[in-house]
Amino acid sequence: MFGALKKNKEIPVYAPMNGVATALSDVPDEAFAEKMLGDGAAVLPDGGEVLSPVDGVVADVTDTKHAFCITTDDGTDLLLHIGVNTVNLKGEGFSVFVSDGDHVKAGDKIAQVDLELLKKHGLPLETPVLLTEPEKTEVVKTNSGTMHAGKDVLFTYKKI
Template sequence: MTKQEKDLQALHLLAPISGQTVQLESVPDPVFSEKLTGDGLAILADGDTVLAPCDGEITLFFDTKHAFAITTPDGVQVLVHVGLDTIIMNGDGLTALKHSGEKVTAGTPILKLDRALLEKNKINMICPVLIVNYERVKKITPRVAGEAVIAGEDTVLQYAV
């Protein structure tokens, strides 16, 4: 395989949580629907464990545990935002299993969710999965909206660098 072919090789992100895929433009938050923080897709979560969608290093982990970013070995930063308004929980209902600076592989558990507490607080469980620095990638192909995906098993986004 030539270097050019390798550069165009499709890379992928696994579903970080089980649920149903949602088109990013349909997310009821303009920060995500207008792609202000990155490009990708969202998952209406029905699972309770959030996994690493790719190999890399956790380079950002909010104190409120509502979002984290993993930077891949090729420099692509992937953000997983758990629910739309989980920041108001100030970390309640979210248990960090990993921390900033740790290297992870795709499928590594990152967060455990207390679904009952999140639902009691009426948290919208749409979870955007974004490539933040999408200028680094040549093409982003999200999975079709409305499909059920299983965390750590199903590819939800393909991209090329």
Template sequence: MFSKWRKKSAENQVVDMVAPVTGRAVSLKEVPDEAFAGGHMGQGIAIEPTEGKLIAPFDGTVVHVIKSSHAVMVENASGMQFLFHIGINTVSLKGEGFTCHVTTGDAVKAGQILIEFDIAKIKEAGYPVITPIIVTNADEVASDLEKITGPVTAGRDVILKAVLKS
């Protein structure tokens, strides 16, 4: 979680982020959408979810909730902002299959459910359920993110490590 700060040096801090969903963490290159796969949306990682719950991976503030409830942006105490985008082209579902539990401006605690989603319904509608996790203000990061892939459990396994600019 972002509450786990480690000093890398006198100038830079390292932030670890745990998975916001349970599943398999993969490179953004595996996302079937060029905006994410090509890095045009920013640095990050993606998770192929096996459970339909998106949780807050850290204590923070909800910066924005997309009207169709398929995506949310959350900021942590360091000022880093993250976009959690459930599925690809799922905006077309107009909120069907998504239950959002937060609104813009809400303070959230690590482990709190942000959005519940119906994986089967999303797949039946013909959309990939892969969930990109993007650092939206990458200018806060001193270097490339370290991305950790493989099986992950929400709230437990670290998926990203960032060195913050001093």
């Protein structure tokens, strides 16, 4: 009985950047828009500070510093991908403040990105936050409007 109650609990994922919440379908990349990599939401950022959207362990920071895999404290795998096609910058414009294996809390600063550099290169700024195991999780509610990094809930999910 108690396991069922815990399983249905909604778990928050906070906005990783200040900006406007965006549906994945609005991200200008087919893999994100069609949820091929997982379900979640995105932020169209208006500032370059990147905060952890969850409590968990940094499982991977890409060599190009544009994406983070975090395993939440409840065992859920999450992908935070800053911008679209930003892998092409090969790390230029990104500063990372965490390493693989670091434990982070929601709201901890994990990176800084030069949004003007992304714009200069014509790269979309939409920043998806995805649950990468759809067989184990379900997005319950996505929020809209202005997001304050580390303070506003971008979406909630539950374990299934």
